[in-house]
Amino acid sequence: MRNYNLAIVGLGGMGNWHRELINEGGWFGGKKFEGKSFENLSVLGSYDIDQSRQKFATEHGIKAYASLEALLGDPAVDIVLTSVPNDLHKPMVLKALAAGKHVVCEKPVALNSGELREMIDASKKAGKVFTVHQNRRWDEDYLTAKKIYDEKILGDVFRIESRVHGSRGIPGDWRGLPEHGGGMLLDWGVHILDQALQMIPGKVKKVHATFTYVTNELVDDGFYAELTFENGLVYLAEVGTSNFVNLPRWYILGRDGTALMENFKPTGKIVRVTDWSKNDAVPIRTAAGLTKTMAPRTDETIKEEALPAVKSDIRDFYRNFLKTIEGKENLAVSLDSVLRNMLLMEAILKSAKTGEVVAFE
Amino acid sequence: MRNYNLAIVGLGGMGNWHRELINEGGWFGGKKFEGKSFENLSVLGSYDIDQSRQKFATEHGIKAYASLEALLGDPAVDIVLTSVPNDLHKPMVLKALAAGKHVVCEKPVALNSGELREMIDASKKAGKVFTVHQNRRWDEDYLTAKKIYDEKILGDVFRIESRVHGSRGIPGDWRGLPEHGGGMLLDWGVHILDQALQMIPGKVKKVHATFTYVTNELVDDGFYAELTFENGLVYLAEVGTSNFVNLPRWYILGRDGTALMENFKPTGKIVRVTDWSKNDAVPIRTAAGLTKTMAPRTDETIKEEALPAVKSDIRDFYRNFLKTIEGKENLAVSLDSVLRNMLLMEAILKSAKTGEVVAFE
Structure with missing residues (x-):
């Protein structure tokens, strides 16, 4: 494999x-990587409109291009990473493709599916590889949930709840402004909805969503989106930024058991039925009063287990990208999958705005 | 106050x-009461179609009436408690009212609002006091939640999640049969929805609900009902019977903090903002990757507190009932409130059946 040089447009936090x-x-992803991650990929330079970030670039041994044009005009640059406010993704990606660069775009790739289609068309016309940094497909909590689903560790799963909770509202930058593509649906929804589409096979038949506006009037500072898949599974994707006590990151309900993961580190537990023959409930007196239905099970019929172990390496994102450039692999984050996720977010937006259930695929 | 005698129709668990x-x-309700609860109320006898329960009655020092007619015909009986399968509530209540008795009916009072209206009309015609044993209005977990809401301990509350989780499916008796009024909406929904209507003032503008049929095809073995109140508050009422790990009983989100109660015993915590001026989020590296929005707060800006204490006495239900008979109080569980709850359950049923959002009040 030849060597590739990458240049970064927008050297903020993610750049x-x-x-x-x-x-x-x-x-990265809870793991320590020493030194350069790839033999054949280097960051050559960056461009940022903020002078302090230009200085930061040179201080960290990469070139601070004097302008976007200079960056795009450098024949030594093979790949452009765009990590700018969301509304600038489309123009930056189009310029980079027109300059003959391969492109990695930060998420959310665009403000709507119309923009994204333009970007996809441009990449086809340019014959360059274009993908989106949906990095949370490599998160180990997500991959643990996916393994539980795929391997039917809880039997058939009928409901998944995927929550991301914080208590700081929306950061006080462009993320609070609709014209820049702010709001939690685009910021975090784009991750956890992408995970839902990656995890569950088949169509999403309908969507019901509500937005919150607790700390912010202009954009959603949280949302609840309930997806109903064609196999009947209901998937709740939820983001909250006024949650001072968090609910678990994952809650997965199968016919034979339940899995709970507390946070992004895949710590938690599985409780499964070991003996379906003993299911007779004896009414018990709880603080709740008499209840037969809600009487807790005993060790006779259930067993607590550790979560299954998964391994992940976020560097696989770039490994796959380079191999795709060389025609040896297909994109791990396909443009079809990114477009589907954008269309899903539009259905969620429509549901939240109208208050109605919206048919999807 | 004179002495009152009560007779029980259906000496099952609740009877x-x-x-x-x-x-x-x-x-009862986590408290121990010694001996007779009321100076002026006694259970005189009962009638049950199950001979073993007739025997149980005599073994426990109350009269086992030979028939329903014998019970209703006993002039010593002032009050009839009906604790029979749900589909029998209406005929039993109508018979008891026609026999000139005051009536306490177990929940759910009826299978639908049409039945309930007949029962209410009959009680008016008979001039007798008729109420429903919505005992969970006296649960301390509910009253703690209500206190948090009423006293704005978290500031303005924008979302309440009220969950009841078990893992035994539906008991293998009439509760699994639709013709007897089975299903979790009627069984447990009737409690937690009643609590929602008691807690939040104002109209419920719309409802969105889904049912689960994990262990049972004929009736819902769980449900998710999202109520949107006219003040904008969203109230999620959820019952699950295939939940092997429970989510907290209560999760309450206010602008200034969050409250969590683990179970029916009001144990849990409140986390509140103490200093709104320090809200600047510094991006942090978590196992989740870089996140600014979800960076946890520190002790500088938030404080953990105990839940407020509440006191409750389930015996107040009967104290109020007797005083209502004597014209000294109004019913704690008014028939209007019971009818409203039944109409809400009908809207929830409609939403679950149609898959649509249903306008309510």
Whole structure:
């Protein structure tokens, strides 16, 4: 494989995340990587409208291009990473493709499906590889949930609840402004909805969603989106930014058991039925009063187990990208999957705005 | 106050609960009551179609009437408690009212609002006091939640999640049969929806609900009902019977904090903002990757507190009933409130059946 050079447009938090991952190593996805991550990929330089970030670039051993044009005009640059506010993704990606670069775009790739279709068309016309950094497909909590689903560890799963809770509202930057593509649906929804589509096979038949506006009037600072898949599974994707006590990151209900993961580190437990023959409920007196239905089970019929172990390596994102450039693999984050997720977010937006259930696929 | 005698139609689990409360004492709502609960109320006898329960009655010092007619015809009986399968509530209540008795009916009072209207009309015609044993209005977990809401301990509350989780499916008796009024909406929904209507003032504008049929095809063995109140508050009422790990009984989100109660015993915590001026989020590296929005708060801005204490006495239900008979109080569980709850359950049923959002009040 030949060597590839990457340049970063927008050296903010996420732009610098890519620089560190590729050039320096560090902690990523709970794992420490030492030094350069890839033999054949380097960050050559960056461009940012913020002078302090230009200085930061040179201080960290990469070139600070004097302008976007200079960056795009450098024949040594093979790949452009765009990590700018969301409304600038489309123009930046189109320019980079027109300049003959392969492109990795930060999420959310665009503000709507119309923009994304333009970007996909441009990549086809340019004959360049274009993908989106849906990095949370490599999160171990998600992969643990997916393994539980795929391997029917709880029997057939009938409901999945995927929650991301924080208590700081929306950061006080462009993320609070609708014209820049702010709001939690685009910011975090794009991850956890993408995970839902990756995990569950088949169509999403309908969507019901509500938005919250607790700390912010202009964009949603949280949402609840209930997806009903054609196999009957209901998938709740929920983001909250006024949650001072968090509910678990994952709650998975199968016919034979339940899995709970507390947070992004895949710690939690599975409780499964070991003996379906003993299911007779004896009414018990709880603080709740007499209840037969809600009487807890005993060790006779259920067993607590650890979550299954999964391994993941976020560097596989770039490994796959380079191999796709060389025609040896297909994109791990396909443009079809990104478009589908964008269409899903539009259905969710429509449901939240109208208050109605929206048919999807 | 004169002395009142009560007779029980249907001496099953709940029928006997009333017998014990009134005649013997025991543990109720997490509290121990010694001996007779009321100076002026006694259980005189009962009737049950099950011979073993007739025997149980005499063994426990109350009269086992030979027939329903014998019970209703006994002039010593002032009050009839009906604790029979749900489909029999209406005929039993109508007979008891026609016999000139005051009536306490177990929940759910009827299978639908049409039945309930007939029962209400009959009580007016008979001039007798008729109410429903919505005992969970006296649950301390509910009253704690209500206090948090009423006193704005979390600031303005924008979302309440009220969950009841078990893992035994539906008991293998009439509760699994639609013709007897089975299903979790009628069995447990009737409690937690009643609590929602009691807690939040104002109209419920719309309802969205889904049912589960995990262990049972004929009736819902769980449901999710999202109520949107006219003040904007969203109230999720959820019952699950295939939940091997429970989510907390209560999760309450206010602008200034969050409350969580683990179970029916009001144990849990409140986390509140103490300093709104320090809200600047610094991006942090978590196992989740870089996140600014979901960075946890520190002790500088938030404080953990105990839940507020509430006191409750389930015996107040009967104290109020007797005083209502004597014209000194109004019913704690008014027939209007019971009818409203039944109409709400009908809207929920419609939403679950059609898959649509249903306008309510």
